[in-house]
Amino acid sequence: MNEADALDILQYAVWTVLSASAPAVLVAMAVGIGIALIQALTQIQEITLTFVPKIVAIMLVVALSGPFIGGQISSFTNVVFERIQTGF
Template sequence: MNEADALDIVQYAIWTVLVASGPAVVVAMVVGVGIALVQALTQVQEITLTFVPKIVAILLAVAFSGPFVGSQLSSFTTVIFQRIESGF
């Protein structure tokens, strides 16, 4: 294994992490901005108002995007095992 192979594996691993975590992060950002807008309009600054809806939304996003995340991790694992099998 040379430097190019190692960099290729690291790049693919980082890309897999970004793609797999994307749905949950996007949902958290959208819900957070929506709640911040509601708080700014109503001037209600309750701390639990930000956390509870965000947690529920993230749990739903993880539940619905589970097969997608699993397929991304499965393809990454397959690529890594194929490289190990071929001796890099």
């Protein structure tokens, strides 16, 4: 294993983390912006108002995108195991 192999695996790992976490992060950002807009329009500054909708939305998205997330992680695991098997 040389530096190029290690960097290749590291790059694939970072890409896997980004793509697997993207649905939850994007939904959290969209819900946060929506709640912030509602709070700005109504001048309701309740701290807990932002947490509950975000938690519910993230739980729903993770439940719905679970197969996608599992597929991304499984694909990364298969690539790493194949590279171990071939000796890099």
